[in-house]
Amino acid sequence: MAAKAGGERVGYRKGYTVMSQASQKVLVTGGAGYIGSVLVGTLLTGGYQVRTIDNLSFGGESLLPHLGNPHFELVKGDITDSEAVRGALEGMDAVVHLAAVVGDPACAKQPELAVRVNKDASELLCQAAVEKRVKRFIFASTCSNYGKMPDHNGYVDETSLLRPVSLYAELKVGFENFLMAVRREGFSPVCLRFATAHGMSPRPRFDLTVNEFTRDLVTGRKLEVYGEQFWRPYCHTVDLSRACLMALEAEADRVAHRAFNVGDTGENYQKKTLVEMILAELPRVRNNVNYIHREEDPRDYRVNFHKIESALGFKSTRKVIDGIREYIFAIASGVIADPHDRRYSNL
Numbered sequence: 001m002a003a004k005a006g007g008e009r010v011g012y013r014k015g016y017t018v019m020s021q022a023s024q025k026v027l028v029t030g031g032a033g034y035i036g037s038v039l040v041g042t043l044l045t046g047g048y049q050v051r052t053i054d055n056l057s058f059g060g061e062s063l064l065p066h067l068g069n070p071h072f073e074l075v076k077g078d079i080t081d082s083e084a085v086r087g088a089l090e091g092m093d094a095v096v097h098l099a100a101v102v103g104d105p106a107c108a109k110q111p112e113l114a115v116r117v118n119k120d121a122s123e124l125l126c127q128a129a130v131e132k133r134v135k136r137f138i139f140a141s142t143c144s145n146y147g148k149m150p151d152h153n154g155y156v157d158e159t160s161l162l163r164p165v166s167l168y169a170e171l172k173v174g175f176e177n178f179l180m181a182v183r184r185e186g187f188s189p190v191c192l193r194f195a196t197a198h199g200m201s202p203r204p205r206f207d208l209t210v211n212e213f214t215r216d217l218v219t220g221r222k223l224e225v226y227g228e229q230f231w232r233p234y235c236h237t238v239d240l241s242r243a244c245l246m247a248l249e250a251e252a253d254r255v256a257h258r259a260f261n262v263g264d265t266g267e268n269y270q271k272k273t274l275v276e277m278i279l280a281e282l283p284r285v286r287n288n289v290n291y292i293h294r295e296e297d298p299r300d301y302r303v304n305f306h307k308i309e310s311a312l313g314f315k316s317t318r319k320v321i322d323g324i325r326e327y328i329f330a331i332a333s334g335v336i337a338d339p340h341d342r343r344y345s346n347l
């Protein structure tokens with residue numbers, strides 16, 4: 001990312017402006033998390049001033065490399081605490097909102113907390129951001145908002161009907177609607193519907209399909225795969241972070257009040273294909289896999305990602321096979337000593 005000294009706006013690619021790096025202050029909620037800790041690094045490398053508010057529910061080791069960085073600030077706080085939120089927003093130009101009770105199982109397990117965080121606190125954060133004259137608000141939504149495709153052989157895109165089939169997705173759709181209805185001069189809200197994440201992070205998660213399948217097979221466990229024929233899109237943590245950066249830097253009229261799927265049309269996979277990709281790397285554990293056929297799964301979505309490519313020039317730089325190899329190496333080499341440690345799971 002290029003910026004001239006002196007702080008004037010500098011166009012660096014068609015359709016983009018880069019504000020003075022010194023004046024771009026971004027609040028990342030949930031910056032200690034799986035995607036957030038990658039994003040914080042991406043933003044710091046890009047020259048941003050980054051503050052994160054996180055209650056450190058899975059620990060804060062993921063942020064250790066940044067603690068001495070004068071461009072980084074950690075607010076240990078909960079987004080349900082309105083005072084902490086207002087304080088964290090002070091002086092910020094933009095917000096990337098990641099903090100949430102994340103995933104269908106976690107929301108099903110703690111439904112009241114999920115509503116408090118994913119709905120009430122998110123609305124409060126948005127209202128406070130508007131009051132504090134934050135210019136851009138990027139919301140980490142999800143492709144699971146699409147639920148089940150009407151046609152198993154088709155694709156869904158941003159014009160498709162949202163059919164949330166879990167509390168998690170219902171709350172994401174609800175907050176998308178809330179955010180998109182906020183109109184204030186100079187306030188640009190953007191919804192990024194992330195594909196299911198995979199790939200390395202300072203806070204690994206092993207409750208996500210690619211990472212979990214890889215971990216189980218590399219550690220010699222038996223793997224039971226339910227509904228091997230159902231589709232899902234996947235995107236690497238590094239690319240999800242790049243998408244946030246591009247949404248921050250795009251001209252407002254390209255992104256404001258819009259939703260974008262984030263991923264790559266070529267990175268939709270059926271679960272069986274994922275397993276075959278892992279087994280090609282680990283052929284000796286082929287007998288450890290057992291497919292349990294299911295005719296019905298409420299979530300079956302194959303997603304088209306053309307819009308973000310044509311509007312922002314976003315393309316994934318890493319594929320699922322890269323994420324698989326990262327985890328095989330990290331576990332086999334002992335870099336992740338105990339991949340079954342509970343702190344690597346949101347369940």
Ligand SMILES: NC(=O)c1ccc[n+]([C@@H]2O[C@H](COP(=O)([O-])OP(=O)(O)OC[C@H]3O[C@@H](n4cnc5c(N)ncnc54)[C@H](O)[C@@H]3O)[C@@H](O)[C@H]2O)c1
Pocket residue numbers: 029030031032033034035036053054055056057058077078079080097098099100101102103117140141142143193194195196197198203205208346
């Ligand atoms: N991981 C995926 O596959 C995926 C896919 C689509 C969308 N998303 C969205 O991206 C965002 C980040 O997901 P992730 O995988 O990094 O999850 P994560 O659970 O690893 O990170 C969430 C972070 O938010 C923090 N947090 C949770 N509740 C908080 C609260 N009340 N106050 C302050 N901090 C709080 C947690 O401590 C954690 O550090 C979420 O909004 C999620 O819904 C993730």
